[in-house]
Amino acid sequence: MLNIRRLSANAAGFREELDQLLAWETVSNQSVNDIVNEVCARVRQEGDAALLEYTAKFDRLELKSGAELEISKDRLQQALQNIPAAQREALEISAQRVRDYHERQVQDSWTYEEADGTMLGQQVTPLDSVGLYVPGGKAAYPSSVIMNAIPAKVAGVEKLIMVVPTPDGEVNEMVLAAAAICEVDAVFTLGGAQAVAALAYGTETVPAVDKIVGPGNIFVATAKRLVFGTVGIDMIAGPSEILVYCDGKTNPDWIAVDLFSQAEHDEDAQAILVTQDADFAAQVYDSMNKLLPTMPRKEIIQKALDDRGAIIVVDNEDQAIEMINIIAPEHLELSVDDPKALLPKIRHAGAIFMGRYTAEALGDYCAGPNHVLPTSRTARFSSPLGVYDFQKRSSLIMVSEDGANTLGKIAGELADGEGLQAHAASARYRVKD
Numbered sequence: 016m017l018n019i020r021r022l023s024a025n026a027a028g029f030r031e032e033l034d035q036l037l038a039w040e041t042v043s044n045q046s047v048n049d050i051v052n053e054v055c056a057r058v059r060q061e062g063d064a065a066l067l068e069y070t071a072k073f074d075r076l077e078l079k080s081g082a083e084l085e086i087s088k089d090r091l092q093q094a095l096q097n098i099p100a101a102q103r104e105a106l107e108i109s110a111q112r113v114r115d116y117h118e119r120q121v122q123d124s125w126t127y128e129e130a131d132g133t134m135l136g137q138q139v140t141p142l143d144s145v146g147l148y149v150p151g152g153k154a155a156y157p158s159s160v161i162m163n164a165i166p167a168k169v170a171g172v173e174k175l176i177m178v179v180p181t182p183d184g185e186v187n188e189m190v191l192a193a194a195a196i197c198e199v200d201a202v203f204t205l206g207g208a209q210a211v212a213a214l215a216y217g218t219e220t221v222p223a224v225d226k227i228v229g230p231g232n233i234f235v236a237t238a239k240r241l242v243f244g245t246v247g248i249d250m251i252a253g254p255s256e257i258l259v260y261c262d263g264k265t266n267p268d269w270i271a272v273d274l275f276s277q278a279e280h281d282e283d284a285q286a287i288l289v290t291q292d293a294d295f296a297a298q299v300y301d302s303m304n305k306l307l308p309t310m311p312r313k314e315i316i317q318k319a320l321d322d323r324g325a326i327i328v329v330d331n332e333d334q335a336i337e338m339i340n341i342i343a344p345e346h347l348e349l350s351v352d353d354p355k356a357l358l359p360k361i362r363h364a365g366a367i368f369m370g371r372y373t374a375e376a377l378g379d380y381c382a383g384p385n386h387v388l389p390t391s392r393t394a395r396f397s398s399p400l401g402v403y404d405f406q407k408r409s410s411l412i413m414v415s416e417d418g419a420n421t422l423g424k425i426a427g428e429l430a431d432g433e434g435l436q437a438h439a440a441s442a443r444y445r446v447k448d
């Protein structure tokens with residue numbers, strides 16, 4: 016039997032219980048932080064030697080030299096040729112749909128000219144090099160290769176370095192085939208904090224990149240946070256989350272497996288149902304107990320649901336929306352008659368899946384939007400991975416002779432106010448009258 020929390024939003028102590036459920040990362044983090052700090056420091060100092068040691072320790076893969084960490088391009092092509100045709104077709108269709116969606120995100124440079132001829136604007140350029148983290152500890156993620164690499168390619172990034180753990184030396188052919196389809200430049204069999212540190216600091220074998228993107232478990236998410244500043248990162252995309260809001264009129268079995276779909280990623284994943292229909296909440300609970308034994312990953316699902324899951328009964332739709340905005344989930348399913356009507360009230364969610372037929376899993380693989388999404392309530396300030404993560408902007412300023420006259424006086428005045436005389440002089444030297 017599942018031991019998932021069943022809560023009523025009006026019960027005494029509910030808010031404390033909810034806060035506790037959402038504060039999970041902060042309380043469990045110290046030991047993870049200690050491990051990640053040590054791993055990153057050692058990779059920075061010792062390079063490949065530390066990578067080989069941690070790969071043996073955490074992924075149970077013994078390699079003799081740094082060179083063995085790289086998976087050759089020939090091997091990627093071989094995987095692409097050898098996987099079943101249906102798998103190759105699914106990967107190619109997914110890649111094309113993700114490309115079509117992301118091409119709409121490209122930001123172009125822009126300028127405008129003022130009356131005196133001064134030109135202002137922004138120049139948008141792709142990053143030079145990026146590291147793509149593809150998870151691979153408890154499952155293999157060919158879809159994450161596509162979600163990471165395609166927006167980078169669309170942005171025009173020159174160098175794509177992919178890392179993926181291969182626990183026990185088990186290589187996933189679809190992951191390699193996806194890397195070939197996406198024309199990734201190099202792939203290394205590395206995972207966890209050590210992979211993130213290698214991409215941030217560089218080693219004898221792994222080149223340092225400018226930004227690291229991609230999802231991963233708590234070790235990966237913590238390491239990305241640690242190396243931020245040395246390199247850019249996209250966001251905290253940690254253990255998966257789903258919040259399903261249902262009005263009680265969707266098949267409870269559908270909702271049960273939607274919750275399972277994210278719980279099966281990781282014991283640290285989070286799945287929450289919010290509904291105003293107490294009978295429906297009970298039906299979904301029954302469905303979950305009925306269907307759980309049929310799931311090959313039932314142990315992971317059960318632990319995730321028991322530790323971090325919840326079924327929350329609210330009074331009405333407004334209270335459900337309040338819950339959604341507090342939880343700020345990675346994935347939000349609106350399993351209701353008119354999901355569009357709710358959109359204006361939803362402020363925080365990584366991705367919003369609308370209507371009874373929009374299973375979140377479709378977004379994981381092939382709908383088109385990115386599945387790399389902010390977790391741990393960071394949807395309050397982060398967005399899905401996109402082309403914009405692989406582009407940066409430089410301000411453009413080209414002042415005309417007349418513009419120098421006008422702006423020079425204003426800047427001089429402000430510089431005087433700040434007591435910065437060289438600034439004032441620099442601005443005023445170009446003033447004519």
Ligand SMILES: NC(=O)c1ccc[n+]([C@@H]2O[C@H](COP(=O)([O-])OP(=O)(O)OC[C@H]3O[C@@H](n4cnc5c(N)ncnc54)[C@H](O)[C@@H]3O)[C@@H](O)[C@H]2O)c1
Binds near residue numbers: 205234235
């Ligand atoms: N938010 C998103 O966008 C998104 C997308 C896809 C997947 N995910 C999440 O990515 C995660 C994938 O996790 P995973 O574990 O399958 O693969 P992973 O690649 O993220 O992690 C595996 C690595 O973690 C390290 N590790 C594991 N246990 C360790 C320990 N005790 N000490 C030190 N290092 C350790 C190892 O180096 C291993 O290679 C899941 O949590 C999933 O929910 C999130």
Ligand SMILES: N[C@H](CO)Cc1c[nH]c[nH+]1
Binds near residue numbers: 159230256345386387
């Ligand atoms: N749900 C994950 C994002 O949290 C993405 C994924 C990949 N494969 C299956 N699911």
Ligand SMILES: [Zn+2]
Binds near residue numbers: 255277376
């Ligand atoms: Zn998923």
